[in-house]
Amino acid sequence: MKAEAKLMLGLGLFFGLMCAVYWNWSLENAGGVMMFAGMLLGFLPGGYFYWWSRRMKARPEDDPYATQAGGAGVIGSFPGTSIWPFTMGMGAFLVVLALVFGIWFLIPGLGLVGWAVLGGTSEGRRGGKV
């Protein structure tokens, strides 16, 4: 976890430096704000990884001497198949078409998105099939 933390913190630090130099030199706000946000995107996950890396022992993937047996066990729960991404994608499609062709597209669009949110969540909770 330490390498990941250093990577993100390093990027955040660089963006922060760039932001300070640029903002003070150019006095142009749009770019300054965007670079500041870039710095946060480095520091927030980087800080989180660093905080964790000090509180956990090295994971098998961080250990250069790790054996495959050392990493044995459940590594995650993965859905075999799911219809909900498709449902949500079509819903989002209709929502975007509502921007162009008329507000009534929102009714089926948001309906499908909401249905997919409920369906996908409950599928994740109880495990499910198509």
Place this chain on the structure above:
Amino acid sequence: MTDVLNPPVTTPSDDHGHEEHHGPTGILKWITTTDHKVIGLSYTVTSVLMLVIGGLFAEIIRFQLATPNANLVSLAQYNELFTMHGSVMIYLFAGPFAFGGLANIIVPIQIGAPDMAFPRLNALSYWLYLTGAITMLAGFFTAGGAANFGWVAYAPLSNSINTPGAGADLWIGGLLLTGFSAIFTGVNLTATIFYLRAPGMTMFRMPIFTWNMLVTGILILLAFPVLTAGLVMLYCDRHFGTHIYSVTGGGVPVLWQHIFWFWGHPEVYILALPFFGMVTEIIPVFSRKPVFGYKGMIFATLSIAALSLGVWAHHMFTTGVVLLPFFSIMSLLIAVPTGIKIFNWIGTMWRGQIWFSTAMLMAIGFVVTFLIGGLTGIYLASPPLDFFTHDTYFVVAHFHSVVMALVLGGMAGLYYWGPKITGYLLNERYGKIQFWFLFIGTQVFTFPQYLLGLRGMPRRVAIYAHDPQWKLLNDWSTIGAILIGVSTLIFVVNVAVSWKKYPAGDNPWDAHTLEWFTTSPPPHHNFYRLPQIRSERPTWDYNHPEHRSLGHGKHPGLGDPHPEVVED
């Protein structure tokens, strides 16, 4: 949902003990799949289709420009064509092909993961990409035609007075969908690489392609939300009467350029880094050597990404409101890590046993073409030169050298990883013919454009003055475009000719990384077994125990029985 276990330890006598995956087949499989390999294949096929569509637009554009006053298409149609050519190629082909297609398939296998970290989000990415592409292209079927404000949609040209009609709104909508699709893919790649690596696969043992995709994922997370926000504001300006980009209501038109290019320049590297990664995988394998300067490559990738956030306004030098020295320095600095990469690619080939397969030829073609595009980019980073060449064909030629290099790199990736994905090799003879058409076509296509630009021909014009020199150069460029088109046809023919004809086996190239350890195509959840990972070349170490690589650096610890560094 099924719980996924880590694959068992490998001993050389292990044979394939495995669980079969039973799922739906046919169209239902395509719609409901959460398998990264199927999603990645859908992405690849869709994006190659987009390459063909965008390429057809390009051919029409080149035929129109072959003669000074051609009327193959009307002026309005020409505007739609170059807008949609750029949009399709950048938004719908280059990015999705790399980070949605090949990376989606290859990255989890390269790090020994059973799938992407969020398989359902991955599927959603694909559906948003597909519907986004349909939305954007649907503009051609509306009364006003497709979007026609250039792929950069500068304000105030893109407001509702200058560009009314549904085509522009469909363009914005399509871009919103593909933008979210890219963000979700970025999240997925980053999380997968941080959390799903196999035991022993430390960060500095990951293949360079995976490293580049990690950095690409981070860049996506930095850049795409800015574009999405900018598009929402553009839509509000067009329809809800806000004045964010219009002077009349107190807005700032150049703000759009800041937002667009704050996305747009990192996007250049979001497009390029995956292809850098592909080439960095291919060159060592076909030079029969480890990659030269592994850590230097990673350092170069990271510095390119870090610097790319601070160069956006080099697209805006001629606006007169940007800080020229800052952006010029930052843009010139990017040449340093890019130079490191090119040096390392050459260093990898140096004194190697080079096997000139199609993939290797395409990769070398990538390095040459990208070098040309990169060097002309250094000229453009200098404001005095940029003032002279801005909005001329010099710029067009510069970025077409770069993106055509990406096409070469992408083809290298398809020839290299195609056998892993499908289980079948492509025909090498057709592949080499395709390479020469593509490589020569690319140079014949771009070189005259550099000269045209220096002689003052502006971009985005459908007709131009009767000038024999301009006509001659345009004709050469058109011939190059035809050669590139022919090369694409040869690729299609090659796929048809070699369809399920040449079984690949697990590791046809005697390659280095984990994806070549599993079967071709890989099983559901990718691995029946995994080797011990002690360097960045685990498959090579397993297959050639007498020539095991000691990771980079010279530390003969690691409990390695064969601590010698491998020289061929």
